[in-house]
Amino acid sequence: MQILQKTCITNVIKAHKLIKQKLVHIFDNYGIKRKHLKTNYMRLSTLTILFFVALSSMAQTHITISGKLQDSETQEPLVFASISIVNEPIGTVSNTLGEFDFHIPTRLESGRLIVSMLGYQNYEAAISSFIGRDTVIINMTKASQLLDEVVIHDSLSGGDVVRIALNRIGENYPSDPYLMDGFYRDLKKLGGKYFSLLEAAVKIYDDDYGEPRNKGRLREKVALMEVRKSLSYETHKFSRYFEQHNLLEDLLLHNHVKYRTFPEEDLFFNGFERMKNSFYSGHQVFVVSLNSDLYKLKMFVDRNSYAIIKMDYERRYPENVIRKKVKSVSKYVSDTKSIVFKQHQGKYYLNYIKVISKFNWYNAKTDSLNFQTEMQQELLINKIYPDTKDRISSTRKMKRYGLQYQDEDYNPEFWLNYNVIKDTPLNEKIVADLEALGKLEEQFEN
Numbered sequence: 001m002q003i004l005q006k007t008c009i010t011n012v013i014k015a016h017k018l019i020k021q022k023l024v025h026i027f028d029n030y031g032i033k034r035k036h037l038k039t040n041y042m043r044l045s046t047l048t049i050l051f052f053v054a055l056s057s058m059a060q061t062h063i064t065i066s067g068k069l070q071d072s073e074t075q076e077p078l079v080f081a082s083i084s085i086v087n088e089p090i091g092t093v094s095n096t097l098g099e100f101d102f103h104i105p106t107r108l109e110s111g112r113l114i115v116s117m118l119g120y121q122n123y124e125a126a127i128s129s130f131i132g133r134d135t136v137i138i139n140m141t142k143a144s145q146l147l148d149e150v151v152i153h154d155s156l157s158g159g160d161v162v163r164i165a166l167n168r169i170g171e172n173y174p175s176d177p178y179l180m181d182g183f184y185r186d187l188k189k190l191g192g193k194y195f196s197l198l199e200a201a202v203k204i205y206d207d208d209y210g211e212p213r214n215k216g217r218l219r220e221k222v223a224l225m226e227v228r229k230s231l232s233y234e235t236h237k238f239s240r241y242f243e244q245h246n247l248l249e250d251l252l253l254h255n256h257v258k259y260r261t262f263p264e265e266d267l268f269f270n271g272f273e274r275m276k277n278s279f280y281s282g283h284q285v286f287v288v289s290l291n292s293d294l295y296k297l298k299m300f301v302d303r304n305s306y307a308i309i310k311m312d313y314e315r316r317y318p319e320n321v322i323r324k325k326v327k328s329v330s331k332y333v334s335d336t337k338s339i340v341f342k343q344h345q346g347k348y349y350l351n352y353i354k355v356i357s358k359f360n361w362y363n364a365k366t367d368s369l370n371f372q373t374e375m376q377q378e379l380l381i382n383k384i385y386p387d388t389k390d391r392i393s394s395t396r397k398m399k400r401y402g403l404q405y406q407d408e409d410y411n412p413e414f415w416l417n418y419n420v421i422k423d424t425p426l427n428e429k430i431v432a433d434l435e436a437l438g439k440l441e442e443q444f445e446n
Contacts, residue, residue: 143279158272173209227407
């Protein structure tokens with residue numbers, strides 16, 4: 001920050017000298033008396049100072065920390081780790097290469113960065129130690145030495161752990177109104193090639209984690225703050241092979257913990273097995289898994305509170321006809337999802353959710369495979385407002401139809417310091433596919 005301030009002051013001084021030189025040149029050329037020079041110089045100087053002060057204040061609103069998380073022994077990248085500030089409600093996650101860019105308001109410059117990852121000890125350091133540095137390599141230490149040698153010391157079965165966790169949702173998750181800022185992204189893929197992208201900055205409001213009466217209807221109220229999309233999102237000829245309703249609403253309904261969309265039969269609970277305990281943010285964690293012919297489910301449950309910290313889920317579908325289009329029929333292949341929660345002020349809030357859905361499309365007459373479509377959706381919660389009195393008005397509330405029809409003018413300045421999921425080489429391939437119609441920035445503007 002000091003370097004930035006010195007640079008701005010230097011620029012102001014240079015601008016002053018340049019203005020005075022130009023004014024002298026103009027006044028002499030046009031025969032204007034130099035007694036007017038001082039007045040005009042002062043006016044322009046004042047404008048220059050105001051301009052650079054404004055520029056300086058804008059530049060100083062945020063600090064950006066760039067880092068890469070890796071295992072201290074194997075140097076393997078750590079994916080979707082939580083990066084935040086101690087006792088503050090803002091955060092981001094690492095990408096598939098363990099990388100992140102974290103934009104932090106300058107008022108938090110004296111705070112401490114904390115990184116949490118299942119199976120690892122927390123990493124903590126002063127934010128000031130990152131300022132002025134390029135990408136910082138952060139080595140995370142496994143917590144295996146903190147775990148007992150014996151995996152199971154109690155008589156709880158995997159099903160018992162899950163039952164207790166589900167019964168304690170009301171205790172462990174928000175019981176008062178809350179608001180969240182989030183970054184949403186969906187990508188559509190056809191035959192291995194990406195052809196459309198939509199990203200949105202959103203606000204999400206909800207009353208609490210009480211069990212809903214209608215588990216298929218969204219309880220949260222969502223406001224779209226900013227939306228940007230590729231030109232092909234609604235114009236590509238294969239867009240019709242994807243759902244055209246509100247995909248963000250669909251994604252939020254995948255939160256099985258909030259909507260209690262777990263089977264209630266004993267057969268479901270009896271199928272869980274205990275695995276070796278893990279570790280997260282200073283606590284031991286139960287790990288339970290369920291494998292069947294149709295799906296796999298792994299849950300990570302805090303051993304103290306029985307809060308569900310993370311779920312990994314994969315469901316494979318029998319190839320039944322789902323939808324019909326002209327000369328083609330689709331058959332569901334699979335859903336893969338990850339749902340991650342983060343603790344703040346004693347309650348667990350949604351932190352990250354990702355769902356990948358795949359369909360096979362067959363020729364209606366010959367039943368031969370034509371192509372496969374894939375939808376990737378993810379939502380990162382980058383700020384939490386607990387016990388809020390703010391609401392989302394009916395005029396700002398997201399409509400139930402497709403986001404592509406609810407977008408506003410593209411605002412590139414907004415995205416400069418907004419916490420999103422950092423790009424990866426995969427994203428570079430995605431961008432290369434999407435830019436067949438021109439640069440993405442131009443597509444957003446159009």
